[in-house]
Structures are given as structure tokens and as C-alpha cells.
Amino acid sequence: MKGFILSFRSEFYKSRKTAGFWSAVILPLLLCLLIFAGFYSRSDKMAMEPGMILWVQFSGAILGVMGSLLLPMLIVFIGYSVNSIEHKADTWKTLFSLPISKFAVYSAKYFYAMFLVFLCLALFVLFTVGFGNLLGTVKPGLKFHDYNMSGVLSQLYFKLFLSSLGILSIQFLLSLLFRDFLKPMGIGFVATITGVILVANQWTYDYLFPYSHPMLALSALPQHHNHTPGNNPISVDIFTREIYISLIIAALVFIAGYFIVLKKSVK
Amino acid sequence: MVINTDGLTFDFGSQTVVKSLSLQVPEGSIYGFLGPNGAGKTTTIKLLLNLLQTQQGSIQIFGKELKSNRLEILAQIGSLIEQPAIYLHLSGKENLLNRALLLQIGEARVNEVLKIVHLTDAAHKKAGQYSLGMKQRLGIALALLSDPKLLILDEPTNGLDPNGIIEVRELLIKLVSEHKKTVFISSHLLAEIERMATHVGIINHGELLFQGSIHDLEAMSKPAVQIETDNTVDAANYLSRNNYTVAEVTDTHLFVPYTTKQQMGNINKLLNDMGYNVYSITKQHKDLEKLFLDITQNA
Structure with a gap:
């Protein structure tokens, strides 16, 4: 456990000045800022909308972009950047000759990649709520203050996080094995497009394909609108079948990856 | 014996890179591991560090089987393999601090090794801007960081200027004579090894052709x-x-x-x-x- 914590801290120390780390921070900031600017400029047209609808439109705009294409691509990039730091510096040999078990080194790297995805999605919640409330303040005509969506958003993004773990495991392993960016990127891109097509065509078994999971996680959102005041009109069912599949794939690929690392000769 | 291998053999596919190697490195020695490029030196070193899995034969370090005592043994080894492994986006000192974090060593020791390899002035410069010799010195500093009992260095003077080579040589001699360390150093240059080694092993095409003290070699010559x-x-x-x-x-x-x-x-x-x-x-x-x-x- 000690080795894991030391390795995890080292991962942060190493990556804190790299694009991989900052992409997880800047992407949510930039995206939320853009949508904020869009809403700000069109605020007159939306002045009549009730608070809940405004929130759904605002967060939906952000979620829509994230869920289908951006999240898988971000995961491709994070999986790559966490591993490429060692490929580039030729440091696999030193990592695996440390007096720290190979499992601790491997799992710390994996969980650090997972942490970056989590951080990114948590920032999305934070920035969405923050910019929504900011909109309500700078444009008092928009009734953002009438409704609180932070609970639902947290659940939704948590579901998105769980749905992305299958992809993360696969991309992490690909980037661990391949030194260059093109292979994991190419495979990830093609698989993501395939995932989008499968979901769009409502293929019966699309929930088995990990790259479809983020889209499914959002599209399977059951929304029953009952407008009783004080009662939450949107409920999120987190543990749907694609989430279970995503978690199973993540666990299997993570374990398989460890055995590949054990067998692999260190260059 | 600090390092003792018996019948060590390693194949890359159909090619045998190391052939039944039996190394004997005594404690307190500077063991020069000599051989031309491609002789199997780096492969042997990777086997000694368990970076490559032993296929045939056995490796004992500090009198213990490497495979079953991996972490305990690695904790007492400092190594530099081929070109030094350095994060180019971090400064020299950050590279050392990162390793110190992993090995649970304080910053005082980091400053100490920076001084030893004369990188104190360049400590805050990005390692990407280091010259080849500075990178090599940083690599040596990384190997020295944990104050290991055994240093395994693969061609450590590559890219160093004559002054740098003399400094490294004197440092290694000092480590062995004053601090009772053992140094296993590979090189393709005999003159280099001759000046500091107490023991020599000569390898070519994966086979150990000579092993003994430097005096044995001189007597033969x-x-x-x-x-x-x-x-x-x-x-x-x-x-x-x-x-x-x-x-x-x-x-x-x-x-x-x-x-x-x-x-x-x-x-x-x-x-x-x-x-x-x-x-x-x-x-x-x-x-x-x-x-x-x-x-x-x-x-």
C-alpha cells in the first residue's frame, strides 16, 4: 500500500507540468466558458424559461458535447499522456527497478489516469453549477437561481465517470504497450465513432461495447417530469446495465494488463 | 560475493544473447564488465536488475536469490542503464526529488548528490536543456541517491568530457575505498576499466571469455x-x-x-x-x- 501511495504521489509530481494533467483542468473550464458565452449572448430569448428548463438546457449543452465524442477522446489523451511520460524519458527501466512492487507501480499509474478523468468530470460539475449561477447573477432576467441542479449533475457526471472506465482501461493498456500516439489514438477514434453509430442505430447489444457507454449513460436517462414543487423532477438511475458492463471490462482489462506488464521485458 | 550468477542464459527469440554466464563479483571491488558493443552487457545488467526474466540459470545478489528477494535486493542497488532515464520537462533537482519521494529520502540527500556530481548550479534548469555530459551526471546522481551498497553502471562515462571521466573515476574509487561499496561497471573501453577496476570480466557474443583480478589480466598480457x-x-x-x-x-x-x-x-x-x-x-x-x-x- 505504501508503494502504491508513493507511486501515486510521484505520478502527480511528474505530470503536474504536462499537457495531460492540464487538459483535465482546462477542458471543463473552456467548454463551460464557451457555453456560458453562448447563453450570455442569447439571454433575451430565454428570459421567459423557468429555472429548471434553463438548467437542463445549459448543462445539456455541455453534457451533449462531452458524452458522445469529447469524453472518449479525452480518455484517449489521458491514457496516452500518463504512459508517454515514461516512454519519452525511457524511464520504464527505472520504475521497474525501484524497490516497489510492480503491481504498486502499475496500479498507481492506472489509478492516477482514473483520478484525472474523475478530476475532469468533477470540475465539469463545479464549473457548470458555477457558471450557471454566474449567468443568473449577471443576467437577472435568467431564472437560474430558481432551481438547484447540483445534486442531479453530480449523479449524472458520476454515472458518466463510471461509464468511461471500460474505455479508460483499454486505452491505458494500449498506451502502455505502444510507444507512439497514433496507434492508441487511431484505435480509440475508430472505436468511438463505432460506438456512436451503434447507439444511434439502437443496436440491441450496443451496451456490450465500451465505447458506447458514455452515450448510453446519458441517453438512457429516465426523465419523469412531475411538477410537484419541492419534489425533484429529474431522477438519475446510476447503475444501469452498461455501467455494470463498463465496470466488468475495466476490472478484466486492468488485471490482464498487470499480467502483460509482468511478462513484458522492459526495454 | 555480492553478485554471483550461475549458468545464466538468455534468448531473444532464436538468438542467444547471454550464454551460461557465471559472474563472480567480490564485495568491495570495482568490477569492470568489458566487451564490444552488442556483446550482451546491457542484457546481463537487465537480468541482474530483474528487468528481464531469468530464463535459465540463477542470480544471487548479496547472497540471496534475486527472484524471491527482489524488493529487498533492489533497495540496496543504484543503477544507471544505457542513456540515463530523465524526465526532460522537469529540472535536474525535480528529477532527483521525484526519485527521493519514491525512495523516501529527504531533500538534504538530494542537495548532497547534486553537489557530488557538480550540478548544484544547474539544479533548477530543465533537464531537457542539459548537455549530454550533464544528463549523464544526473543519471549517476540518481543512482547514488539511495546510498546503495551496490552500484550497477552501464557505460557511465558515455558522453563525458575528459574532466568528467576523471571525476567519475575518482568518485567510484572513493566510494569503494572509503565507503565499502561495490561497483559493477560496464564499458567497451579497456583503458577506462584498466584505470580503476580491481576485477575484470570480458564478454563477447554473450560468453564470458575471461574473469579475474586486474593483475591476472595484466599477467596474461x-x-x-x-x-x-x-x-x-x-x-x-x-x-x-x-x-x-x-x-x-x-x-x-x-x-x-x-x-x-x-x-x-x-x-x-x-x-x-x-x-x-x-x-x-x-x-x-x-x-x-x-x-x-x-x-x-x-x-
Whole structure:
């Protein structure tokens, strides 16, 4: 456990000045800022909308972009950047000759990649709520203050996080094995497009394909609108079948990856 | 023995890179692991660090089986393999701090090793902007960080200028003589090893061709007396008539197999007495270089 914590801290120390780390921070900031600017400029047209609808439109705009294409691509990039730091510096040999078990080194790297995805999605919640409330303040005509969506958003993004773990495991392993960016990127891109097509065509078994999971996680959102005041009109069912599949794939690929690392000769 | 391998064999596909290697590295020695490029030196070192899985044979380090005591053994080894592994986007000191974090070592030791390798002034410069020699020195600093009992260094003087080479050499000699460390150092340059090693192993095509103390190697090499004189041919003939074996004669020098210091003095006196101008007379080790070539080429 000690080795894991030391390795995890080292991962942060190493990556804190790299694009991989900052992409997880800047992407949510930039995206939320853009949508904020869009809403700000069109605020007159939306002045009549009730608070809940405004929130759904605002967060939906952000979620829509994230869920289908951006999240898988971000995961491709994070999986790559966490591993490429060692490929580039030729440091696999030193990592695996440390007096720290190979499992601790491997799992710390994996969980650090997972942490970056989590951080990114948590920032999305934070920035969405923050910019929504900011909109309500700078444009008092928009009734953002009438409704609180932070609970639902947290659940939704948590579901998105769980749905992305299958992809993360696969991309992490690909980037661990391949030194260059093109292979994991190419495979990830093609698989993501395939995932989008499968979901769009409502293929019966699309929930088995990990790259479809983020889209499914959002599209399977059951929304029953009952407008009783004080009662939450949107409920999120987190543990749907694609989430279970995503978690199973993540666990299997993570374990398989460890055995590949054990067998692999260190260059 | 600090390192003891028995019948170590390693194949890359169908190619045998290391052939039943039996290394014996005594404690407190500087063991020079010599061989031309591609002889199997780096593969052997990776086996010693468990970076490659042992296929055949066994490795014992500090008297313990490497496979079953991996972490305990690795905790006492500092290593530098091929080109140093450095994060180029971090400064030299950050590279050391990162490793110190992993090894649970304080910042004081980081500053200490920076001083040892003369990188204190460049500590905050990005490692990407370091010269080849500075990177190599940072690599040595990383290996020294944990104050290990055994240092395994793969061609550590690559890319260093003459001053840097002398510094590394003196540092290693000091570590062994004053701090009782053991150093296992690979090189393809005999002259390099000759100046500091106490023990030597010569490897070519994966096979250990010689192993022993540096004196054993020197004894095999039969040093020569090199004489520079105004008339080498006549002087050579004269020495032959006086029962000296002349090994080689060139326009400027002649060579006689070395036996004792007294013999050198006698030759000098003999030539001077006969009126030959002896410009220089030295014991010469060039034969070791030849021996190294002979050993590695005839294999």
C-alpha cells in the first residue's frame, strides 16, 4: 500500500507540468466558458424559461458535447499522456527497478489516469453549477437561481465517470504497450465513432461495447417530469446495465494488463 | 560475493544473447564488465536488475536469490542503464526529488548528490536543456541517491568530457575505498576499466571469455619494455647478441618483453655504454589492448 501511495504521489509530481494533467483542468473550464458565452449572448430569448428548463438546457449543452465524442477522446489523451511520460524519458527501466512492487507501480499509474478523468468530470460539475449561477447573477432576467441542479449533475457526471472506465482501461493498456500516439489514438477514434453509430442505430447489444457507454449513460436517462414543487423532477438511475458492463471490462482489462506488464521485458 | 550468477542464459527469440554466464563479483571491488558493443552487457545488467526474466540459470545478489528477494535486493542497488532515464520537462533537482519521494529520502540527500556530481548550479534548469555530459551526471546522481551498497553502471562515462571521466573515476574509487561499496561497471573501453577496476570480466557474443583480478589480466598480457633510440635496428641486434629477446622493431622504437624493473635498468645501461642515445625507456601496457582484441576477436 505504501508503494502504491508513493507511486501515486510521484505520478502527480511528474505530470503536474504536462499537457495531460492540464487538459483535465482546462477542458471543463473552456467548454463551460464557451457555453456560458453562448447563453450570455442569447439571454433575451430565454428570459421567459423557468429555472429548471434553463438548467437542463445549459448543462445539456455541455453534457451533449462531452458524452458522445469529447469524453472518449479525452480518455484517449489521458491514457496516452500518463504512459508517454515514461516512454519519452525511457524511464520504464527505472520504475521497474525501484524497490516497489510492480503491481504498486502499475496500479498507481492506472489509478492516477482514473483520478484525472474523475478530476475532469468533477470540475465539469463545479464549473457548470458555477457558471450557471454566474449567468443568473449577471443576467437577472435568467431564472437560474430558481432551481438547484447540483445534486442531479453530480449523479449524472458520476454515472458518466463510471461509464468511461471500460474505455479508460483499454486505452491505458494500449498506451502502455505502444510507444507512439497514433496507434492508441487511431484505435480509440475508430472505436468511438463505432460506438456512436451503434447507439444511434439502437443496436440491441450496443451496451456490450465500451465505447458506447458514455452515450448510453446519458441517453438512457429516465426523465419523469412531475411538477410537484419541492419534489425533484429529474431522477438519475446510476447503475444501469452498461455501467455494470463498463465496470466488468475495466476490472478484466486492468488485471490482464498487470499480467502483460509482468511478462513484458522492459526495454 | 555480492553478485554471483550461475549458468545464466538468455534468448531473444532464436538468438542467444547471454550464454551460461557465471559472474563472480567480490564485495568491495570495482568490477569492470568489458566487451564490444552488442556483446550482451546491457542484457546481463537487465537480468541482474530483474528487468528481464531469468530464463535459465540463477542470480544471487548479496547472497540471496534475486527472484524471491527482489524488493529487498533492489533497495540496496543504484543503477544507471544505457542513456540515463530523465524526465526532460522537469529540472535536474525535480528529477532527483521525484526519485527521493519514491525512495523516501529527504531533500538534504538530494542537495548532497547534486553537489557530488557538480550540478548544484544547474539544479533548477530543465533537464531537457542539459548537455549530454550533464544528463549523464544526473543519471549517476540518481543512482547514488539511495546510498546503495551496490552500484550497477552501464557505460557511465558515455558522453563525458575528459574532466568528467576523471571525476567519475575518482568518485567510484572513493566510494569503494572509503565507503565499502561495490561497483559493477560496464564499458567497451579497456583503458577506462584498466584505470580503476580491481576485477575484470570480458564478454563477447554473450560468453564470458575471461574473469579475474586486474593483475591476472595484466599477467596474461605480458607487458613490454618500449625503447626509443636513434638507431633501433642496430640497438635491436646488439640486444639480441646479449641474450635479450626483441619482440618488435619499428623505425623509432623497439620492444623487449618486460620481466623486472632491474631488467629495464640493465638494458638502459647496456645501450648507453655502447653509445646508443636512449631517448626514452618505459614499461608499456599496450599489449593489454591487444590482448583484449585477441580475446574478443578470436572467440
